[in-house]
Amino acid sequence: MKSKYFEFSNSFEYAYMGLFSFFRYTIFNVRIMLEEENEIEIKCPNCSPADETWHEVLKPGQSPVAKCMDCGHTHSYRIPRVKMKTVKIIVSNMEDSVVMQTLLPEEERFFIDDEFVVEDINSGDVVPIMITVLECGDKRKPSAAVKDIDTIWGRAIDEITVKVAIQQREITDPAEIKVPGDFKFVVGQNVKVDGKDYPIVSIKVRGGSFRSKEGDFVLAKKVKRVYAKKPIYGRRGRY
Incomplete structure (x- = not known):
């Protein structure tokens, strides 16, 4: 027969795990929004001298420095003034x-x-x-x-290429997938990349806004970037 103390302890542990998951998920979303504002697409002299790739801005300002999210190379860069037509x-x-x-x-x-x-x-x-x-x-x-x-x-055309950022702690793995233009990406549901499922935590919309509330969805043709996370496995399984 289980004691009341054991039942209380067990319930407290489950509540703690749930609260921990909630705050970790919230902090993860906030960090994503902050990181997106500190990311830039530029050429990497190490792995992509011809085509632009995503970089994390380490030092903004007059002498900016960024780290390539594909190969991890850190380098300075210049942002040319872009004329639009x-x-x-x-x-x-x-x-x-x-x-x-x-x-x-x-x-x-x-x-x-x-x-x-x-x-x-x-x-x-x-x-x-x-x-x-x-x-x-x-x-x-x-x-x-x-x-x-x-x-x-x-x-x-029916299909478009959508960029996906798969994050686990400080590591980001960039990826691209092809989906129909009217495909719905839903926060809280999985996105499949290379045969593996990753839960979506945030979606960057063309124009700059974010969708991060569970159940929010954006059509693929209006998506700038999808943020997903690698599952973290704890003592009681994935959370």
Whole structure:
């Protein structure tokens, strides 16, 4: 027969574990939001000299320093002033076409068959497309910088690439997954990466806002980044 002390002790331990999990989850979400504000996409001289990758900003200011989240290399960097240009986008979907306008960095280069998400500056509509034509003046080119592009023609596509950050304590593993544009990412549910499930704790929305309340959802085409965590296993199992 169990004593009242044993029952009380056992109940207290379960309550403590639940409270600990709650605070750990809350702190985790707060840390994620703070970290997102201290992250930047820049080129890494060690592992990615040609393409931008996610970095953690270690030292902001006039002489900033960042750490690559892919290889861990720490280096200084410069943030160039980015000029933006309004570009006309013609999106075809079967027999229908819609004209949109979006802001793009002038120095960014696009290629035929590139995939990217168009966000209309007038309506706020978001559509993933595959580029079919790059119109530069009276010429059509296989590739061009935004500053030379007058119109981008594209075909609406079903799947888009979504960036996922899988975190465990101080370690972040970046990943990318392909999902339908209308796929729902739900806070509290799992996201599958390389065949493994990771619980979603926060979602960064295009435009800068966060969704971190359990049950909140965002369509894939409106997601900037999904934050998930690696399960931590304790004496009584996962929590």
